[in-house]
Amino acid sequence: MISLHNVAYLIGAKALVSDVSFEVMPGAVTALVGANGAGKSTSLKLMSGQWTPSKGDVRIDGQPVGEIPVDELALRRSVLSQQSALTFGFKVDEVVQLGRTPHGSSAAFDAEIASRAMEIAGVSHLKDRFYPTLSGGEQQRVHLARALAQIWEQPSKGERYLLLDEPTASLDLAHQHAVLETARDCADAGVGVFTILHDLNLAAQYADRIIVLHQGHMIADGSPADVLTPEIILKAYDMPVMVTPHPCASCPMVVPIPGRNRSGEEVAVSAAASVRGDGAGQARGLAPSEPEYPLPVI
Amino acid sequence: MATTGDAQTLFSLPVNAPSTVTRSSISRRTLFLMGCAVLLLVSMVLSLGFGAVTISPIQVLSILLSRIGIDTGVAFETQQELVLLGIRLPRVILGLLVGAGLSLSGALLQGLFRNPLADPSLVGVSSGSALGAAIMIVLSSSLPGFALSALGVFSVGFAAFVGGLIVTFIVYRIATRGSMTSVATMLLAGIALNALCAAGTGALIVLSDDNQLRDLTFWTLGSLGGATWTTILVILPFVLIALIGGPMLARALNAMLLSESEARHLGIRTQQVKRFVIVLAAMTAGAATAVAGLIGFVGLVVPHLVRLMVGPDHRTVIPASALLGATLLVVADLLARVVMQPSEIPIGILTAIAGAPFFLYLLVRSKHREGLI
Numbered sequence: 001m002i003s004l005h006n007v008a009y010l011i012g013a014k015a016l017v018s019d020v021s022f023e024v025m026p027g028a029v030t031a032l033v034g035a036n037g038a039g040k041s042t043s044l045k046l047m048s049g050q051w052t053p054s055k056g057d058v059r060i061d062g063q064p065v066g067e068i069p070v071d072e073l074a075l076r077r078s079v080l081s082q083q084s085a086l087t088f089g090f091k092v093d094e095v096v097q098l099g100r101t102p103h104g105s106s107a108a109f110d111a112e113i114a115s116r117a118m119e120i121a122g123v124s125h126l127k128d129r130f131y132p133t134l135s136g137g138e139q140q141r142v143h144l145a146r147a148l149a150q151i152w153e154q155p156s157k158g159e160r161y162l163l164l165d166e167p168t169a170s171l172d173l174a175h176q177h178a179v180l181e182t183a184r185d186c187a188d189a190g191v192g193v194f195t196i197l198h199d200l201n202l203a204a205q206y207a208d209r210i211i212v213l214h215q216g217h218m219i220a221d222g223s224p225a226d227v228l229t230p231e232i233i234l235k236a237y238d239m240p241v242m243v244t245p246h247p248c249a250s251c252p253m254v255v256p257i258p259g260r261n262r263s264g265e266e267v268a269v270s271a272a273a274s275v276r277g278d279g280a281g282q283a284r285g286l287a288p289s290e291p292e293y294p295l296p297v298i
Numbered sequence: 299m300a301t302t303g304d305a306q307t308l309f310s311l312p313v314n315a316p317s318t319v320t321r322s323s324i325s326r327r328t329l330f331l332m333g334c335a336v337l338l339l340v341s342m343v344l345s346l347g348f349g350a351v352t353i354s355p356i357q358v359l360s361i362l363l364s365r366i367g368i369d370t371g372v373a374f375e376t377q378q379e380l381v382l383l384g385i386r387l388p389r390v391i392l393g394l395l396v397g398a399g400l401s402l403s404g405a406l407l408q409g410l411f412r413n414p415l416a417d418p419s420l421v422g423v424s425s426g427s428a429l430g431a432a433i434m435i436v437l438s439s440s441l442p443g444f445a446l447s448a449l450g451v452f453s454v455g456f457a458a459f460v461g462g463l464i465v466t467f468i469v470y471r472i473a474t475r476g477s478m479t480s481v482a483t484m485l486l487a488g489i490a491l492n493a494l495c496a497a498g499t500g501a502l503i504v505l506s507d508d509n510q511l512r513d514l515t516f517w518t519l520g521s522l523g524g525a526t527w528t529t530i531l532v533i534l535p536f537v538l539i540a541l542i543g544g545p546m547l548a549r550a551l552n553a554m555l556l557s558e559s560e561a562r563h564l565g566i567r568t569q570q571v572k573r574f575v576i577v578l579a580a581m582t583a584g585a586a587t588a589v590a591g592l593i594g595f596v597g598l599v600v601p602h603l604v605r606l607m608v609g610p611d612h613r614t615v616i617p618a619s620a621l622l623g624a625t626l627l628v629v630a631d632l633l634a635r636v637v638m639q640p641s642e643i644p645i646g647i648l649t650a651i652a653g654a655p656f657f658l659y660l661l662v663r664s665k666h667r668e669g670l671i
Contacts, residue, residue: 050559074565085412085557088610101553102565150564 034213099149401623404597409551418583422465425495430461519644
């Protein structure tokens with residue numbers, strides 16, 4: 001279990017996150033959602049041990065993350081970052097094998113694991129391509145394979161964790177789902193999966209638990225059905241939505257209300273009127289006819 | 299996407315590993331390194347044999363064997379033996395060490411800076427060395443007894459070595475806050491300090507007389523002419539340490555190519571790696587410059603060339619750079635000695651003439667390894 005207890009991270013006097021407490025359980029997918037700048041990536045950097053919290057503590061299997069040597073930590077958790085600065089002409093196969101860096105295993109063994117990881121991430125057909133020639137989405141999936149190869153074996157101590165920072169950011173629709181299905185499979189194999197997501201419907205469909213950050217504070221933590229309510233989403237994103245049951249999965253589905261801008265003001269006369277039944281606009285006391293700032297020209 | 303739905307087997311280990319791919323790529327790497335080693339040996343034998351006195355490869359071998367008491371029965375003259383052991387052999391070995399040292403230094407720094415255009419001059423080694431050498435050449439005569447008496451012929455080399463290390467240390471300190479060194483700040487600080495050192499060297503050129511100016515100019519073009527067994531002993535420990543330490547950093551540098559934070563996620567102690575790389579690179583490049591003057595191009599181009607041929611894996615790049623850097627310098631020195639006999643061409647000119655066209659050829663040919671430039 002990765003646990004954050006009353007964690008705060010300050011830069012000068014500005015708190016990027018404060019009073020954040022949650023757990024990432026092995027065998028489950030935990031999703032972190034929130035608006036840009038809400039503190040999602042900061043939380044992930046604190047969990048991965050890249051940054052040290054200013055207050056509170058982050059523990060992995062009960063041990064403060066700062067006290068675990070980096071090479072031991074690398075056997076227990078892998079991190080999929082948003083972008084990689086890799087510009088050197090490695091082949092895809094070699095990039096995935098970089099995931100084996102912390103292990104002292106044989107080259108043949110590493111190659112076999114890399115090829116299995118590439119299969120799972122759906123990049124086997126790219127294995128002899130030069131990494132810099134791939135598209136952004138393909139590169140992202142190569143790094144997923146690398147992250148899988150890194151935590152392939154059960155470590156001698158503790159559990160395994162996979163930390164994903166917006167893994168679906170540059171992917172097409174099919175691959176967004178494929179990547180999260182892989183994350184799901186990892187959780188089913190006992191890995192604690194933590195993922196930052198922007199798409200609430202992906203979070204609803206694949207996460208066991210969703211945590212919502214708003215301006216550095218947690219405003220919700222629970223199952224998708226508990227967390228994905230119009231009120232919480234309005235608070236987190238300043239955006240009115242409707243929540244309906246998913247037509248073919250047992251999870252909620254979030255639908256933005258058309259014809260509204262970010263503050264819930266009506267920007268055009270549209271069908272939106274017919275679905276404005278959730279009281280979102282009224283909840284913030286906004287009068288649709290009196291915008292606070294000039295409306296965008298559509 | 300070939301997602302396997304079976305969660306139980308997702309992370310289970312494959313039992314037998316039919317890794318034909320790996321075996322062939324390993325042997326390819328070994329083959330490449332062996333090829334580089336053969337190239338170096340051939341270039342050494344050629345370089346030992348040609349010059350004012352010609353010595354055939356068989357004679358070279360038998361002279362060397364006779365020194366350890368094995369008589370091969372091949373005839374050679376005493377003059378050949380004297381030339382080989384007193385002049386050529388130290389010179390070829392010095393060339394080997396300087397070439398290997400400069401290339402290793404370049405390979406390590408290019409990996410650390412994630413920039414294929416990095417070379418030892420980037421962190422201030424070369425400009426600091428040049429300033430140190432200029433101070434010694436120009437000012438030593440005006441300051442009576444200044445250092446010269448104690449260090450003799452090594453005074454310029456010593457000043458160059460110290461100058462290079464001081465400037466590198468300043469660059470490193472500027473870029474380090476707390477316990478973190480910013481590689482980007484190092485790069486910029488290096489540029490600024492290089493300019494400052496160049497200004498200092500320029501000012502000393504204004505102060506110098508004709509002889510000093512000539513000495514200084516030739517020093518900046520590099521030469522292996524000062525090779526003796528003593529100079530070899532001066533540089534040998536530095537190159538040996540880099541030869542042992544460099545390959546140990548290979549996997550860490552591979553991970554660092556992703557980015558520093560990703561390398562940490564992969565379990566690399568990045569701050570330690572940075573410190574090691576900078577110390578190793580500055581010491582070897584500084585020592586090479588101290589014994590042979592400024593020899594440009596080798597540290598920049600050799601590692602680059604290796605990556606164009608076999609890719610960026612430092613496990614190959616580091617040893618291959620050492621071997622090919624040594625080869626390039628041994629061949630360049632051979633040409634420097636024989637092309638305009640009896641006078642000698644500065645070796646810095648030849649490393650550029652020998653290396654640049656080949657490098658350009660590879661550059662044009664290997665466009666498919668995108669992102670290298």
